[in-house]
Amino acid sequence: MAFLKGHGTENDFVIVPDPENAVGLPAAVVARLCDRRAGIGGDGVLHVVRSAAHPEARHMADDAEWFMDYRNADGSVAEMCGNGVRVFARYLQHAGHVTAGDLAVATRGGVKRVHLAKNGDVTVSMGRARLPEDGVTVTVGARSWPARNVNMGNPHAVAFVEDLGHAGDLYAEPPYTPAAVYPDGVNIEFAADRGPRHLAMRVHERGAAETRSCGTGACAVAVAAARRDGTDPAETGTPVTYTVDVLGGRLVITERPDGEIEMTGPAVIVAEGHVDPAWFATTLV
Numbered sequence: 001m002a003f004l005k006g007h008g009t010e011n012d013f014v015i016v017p018d019p020e021n022a023v024g025l026p027a028a029v030v031a032r033l034c035d036r037r038a039g040i041g042g043d044g045v046l047h048v049v050r051s052a053a054h055p056e057a058r059h060m061a062d063d064a065e066w067f068m069d070y071r072n073a074d075g076s077v078a079e080m081c082g083n084g085v086r087v088f089a090r091y092l093q094h095a096g097h098v099t100a101g102d103l104a105v106a107t108r109g110g111v112k113r114v115h116l117a118k119n120g121d122v123t124v125s126m127g128r129a130r131l132p133e134d135g136v137t138v139t140v141g142a143r144s145w146p147a148r149n150v151n152m153g154n155p156h157a158v159a160f161v162e163d164l165g166h167a168g169d170l171y172a173e174p175p176y177t178p179a180a181v182y183p184d185g186v187n188i189e190f191a192a193d194r195g196p197r198h199l200a201m202r203v204h205e206r207g208a209a210e211t212r213s214c215g216t217g218a219c220a221v222a223v224a225a226a227r228r229d230g231t232d233p234a235e236t237g238t239p240v241t242y243t244v245d246v247l248g249g250r251l252v253i254t255e256r257p258d259g260e261i262e263m264t265g266p267a268v269i270v271a272e273g274h275v276d277p278a279w280f281a282t283t284l285v
């Protein structure tokens, strides 16, 4: 089985090109591929399938030839991955399926428009955020914070903190209440101010633990900050841009008055190779 390795602001992925959807990727195989000691290592898998060949994407095939079948490192399925879709687009360019410029990618969160710039940056139109009224309280050690519920196709809880160190080691998911707000689990962002419209964040990702970046998470942080700061574009009529520093780099997020969110950041292909068939067979038992 062919694979590539790529990352976007150090949110890293095993890329599995499989145009005709012929490679079965059960959760256990995904988890082994993402294992940093016994496998290749990654925060998730980008399974690259033609939309027409995947039952979950067939309905998008007229708008987007390629479907990002995203899996978390533990093998669970996620609706959307913001860094993943940039790396996915970079892979399509690397493989010669597209050239620099505009393209569309099908995801479980709908069709995303992507722009591959000549300077290496990739911009994704992420769609609109949903802001359910119900939030949660997130706790780390003796500290607790209210967290805003922001849905970017996938669920997020955004807590503003004074010091990112207060988020602790983030090996385990920080407890939150009430748990019923997120029946399918949640990505939890801790965000701290760095300057006007400039934040830094850390994240505990659903299905992957702490990662060095989360694109949907950075969008959720920017959306929550705009509501907190009184810069919500739907109210001011003016687009707003936030810079969000993550452990692995920097993402720039713009929200427009119609709610459309654009995210820009790098996307890199690092390596490519073949999985040893004997090792792959052991992942299937």
Ligand SMILES: N[C@@H](CCC[C@H](N)C(=O)O)C(=O)O
Pocket (backbone or CB within 6 Å): 011, 044, 072, 077, 078, 079, 080, 081, 082, 083, 084, 154, 155, 187, 205, 206, 207, 208, 211, 213, 214, 215, 216, 217
């Ligand atoms: N790292 C991603 C998000 C991946 C999915 C997430 N863990 C979930 O389960 O929702 C990003 O860049 O958005």
